[in-house]
Amino acid sequence: MAERKINIAVAGAGLMGRLLAWRLSEKGHQVTLFESGSLEKPAGACHAAAGMISPLSELFHCPLPIYQLGMQSLQYWPYWAKQLEQATGTKVDYREKGSILIAHPQDRSELLQFQQELNAKLGSDNRDQLQWLDNNALRDLEPELDRFDQGLYLASEADIDNRKLLPALLKALKQYEIEIRENTPVDCGSETIQTENGNEYFDLVIDTRGLGAKNQINGLRGVRGEVMVVETPEVQLNRPVRLLHPRYQLYAVPRANNQTVIGATEIESEDRSPISLRSTMELSSALYSIHPAFAEARVIETRVNCRPATMDNLPVVESEPGLIRINGLFRHGYLLAPALVAQAESEISKFIQTTEQVT
Numbered sequence: 001m002a003e004r005k006i007n008i009a010v011a012g013a014g015l016m017g018r019l020l021a022w023r024l025s026e027k028g029h030q031v032t033l034f035e036s037g038s039l040e041k042p043a044g045a046c047h048a049a050a051g052m053i054s055p056l057s058e059l060f061h062c063p064l065p066i067y068q069l070g071m072q073s074l075q076y077w078p079y080w081a082k083q084l085e086q087a088t089g090t091k092v093d094y095r096e097k098g099s100i101l102i103a104h105p106q107d108r109s110e111l112l113q114f115q116q117e118l119n120a121k122l123g124s125d126n127r128d129q130l131q132w133l134d135n136n137a138l139r140d141l142e143p144e145l146d147r148f149d150q151g152l153y154l155a156s157e158a159d160i161d162n163r164k165l166l167p168a169l170l171k172a173l174k175q176y177e178i179e180i181r182e183n184t185p186v187d188c189g190s191e192t193i194q195t196e197n198g199n200e201y202f203d204l205v206i207d208t209r210g211l212g213a214k215n216q217i218n219g220l221r222g223v224r225g226e227v228m229v230v231e232t233p234e235v236q237l238n239r240p241v242r243l244l245h246p247r248y249q250l251y252a253v254p255r256a257n258n259q260t261v262i263g264a265t266e267i268e269s270e271d272r273s274p275i276s277l278r279s280t281m282e283l284s285s286a287l288y289s290i291h292p293a294f295a296e297a298r299v300i301e302t303r304v305n306c307r308p309a310t311m312d313n314l315p316v317v318e319s320e321p322g323l324i325r326i327n328g329l330f331r332h333g334y335l336l337a338p339a340l341v342a343q344a345e346s347e348i349s350k351f352i353q354t355t356e357q358v359t
């Protein structure tokens, strides 16, 4: 039997809010989306991000559930990206070319440590997910990395251009003619959205306000992240590349038009002021050490925002009657969002069944 359609409010049109509103509209629910800022230039972390979908790279620093949810998300992303592109005629540049880890010869131990740690965490069944690259194999995949004689290839990783995805989601939402209210800061309660003009009532409220829900999620904090976008035709990478270094970790994510997103700092602070000189220097010099031609790249943008993180850096999907809160996506929003949408959909189904039994 088809599931009953309900009237749902989604608070926060960042990554999680947009993706969820789109999927719920697809299922036929009536969705209203509230956003405190502008929809064209979202104020949330989603706009600053690099868009990497890297379950294996993240596993080095994170517990197993992040990897498991990330692998689940990788099942959804290709279909959703295709569906969005077809529906909106907008490219989102979802790329399934894996990612590469490199280290300078003197830092070879960093690569070995990464490999050992992942093998330990993944167990013997999954060891083929990491491929050691010698000089030739590395050059076959990334000819420009000819200064490096070894690397690791994580073939299952992917990435998406978030600066294309977010507007595409908005376009898809508009096609459903859902009600979208920007410049409308809200508070969330059970079945209730509170705006400065009073309360509005729904069958269900879903709170995806990221750091905007700080007072409602125990221990939620912001973790500052800074990235730079540089442009040069001189260096052509084919996929995200991570430089492992004892002090300066760097990723370089190639984008269209000879642009590369490089990042990211991770600072325990909720300061969203512009990028610091120190971060600029550290990111730039780490990039330059990958390929000297980056020296002439033009810095076309710097981005700063705060990742919404819980005390254990794991995401939360909390349900109470008439209210679901999804938060704490931390540095893994693009990695985790589809898997969390699936969790939310299952909570919504339970909610619908419970309310059917009551009525």
Ligand SMILES: Cc1cc2nc3c(=O)[nH]c(=O)nc-3n(C[C@H](O)[C@H](O)[C@H](O)COP(=O)(O)OP(=O)(O)OC[C@H]3O[C@@H](n4cnc5c(N)ncnc54)[C@H](O)[C@@H]3O)c2cc1C
Binding pocket: 011, 012, 013, 014, 015, 016, 017, 034, 035, 036, 037, 042, 043, 044, 045, 046, 047, 048, 049, 050, 051, 052, 053, 184, 185, 186, 187, 208, 209, 210, 211, 212, 213, 224, 225, 226, 227, 263, 264, 303, 304, 305, 306, 307, 308, 326, 327, 328, 329, 330, 331, 332, 333, 334, 335, 336
């Ligand atoms: C520099 C940087 C790089 C990153 N790189 C990656 C990456 O490569 N891969 C990856 O997976 N993740 C990455 N992330 C993390 C990712 O961006 C976040 O995990 C993700 O954006 C969180 O999504 P969200 O929707 O929960 O929150 P947000 O994206 O922060 O969105 C929350 C939305 O709620 C709105 N809002 C807030 N308060 C209210 C209110 N009161 N009423 C209405 N609306 C409200 C905000 O304006 C915002 O639009 C990165 C983050 C940063 C900062």
